[in-house]
């Protein structure tokens with residue numbers, strides 16, 4: 001296992017942690033959203049006579065719907081884009097010159113063509 005393989009392995013583990021954290025947060029938002037909606041529905045059923053009698057403004061009567069949706073939206077987004085988020089936060093490592101950052105992935109000589117400093121070639125070592 002060479003350094004680049006190790007870096008890829010580390011990035012993969014880090015991405016799995018990010019995905020798990022994003023999905024955990026999505027679950028928290030999901031439960032909060034659902035409990036807001038269920039609680040709001042009961043609240044609404046109790047007060048429907050007031051609403052019908054014109055004793056409660058309709059803007060107030062449906063507030064729980066918006067509050068529930070505000071929780072469910074991040075839940076859906078976090079669940080859908082957890083892998084994309086992980087990919088963005090933990091990009092794939094690439095072999096590069098330590099001094100100038102030039103990509104050393106396709107080099108045949110252990111010298112950076114950009115700045116001339118020595119670079120270790122990442123070759124499969126068969127371990």
Ligand SMILES: [Zn+2]
Pocket residue numbers: 097098099100101102112113114115116117
């Ligand atoms: Zn260089």
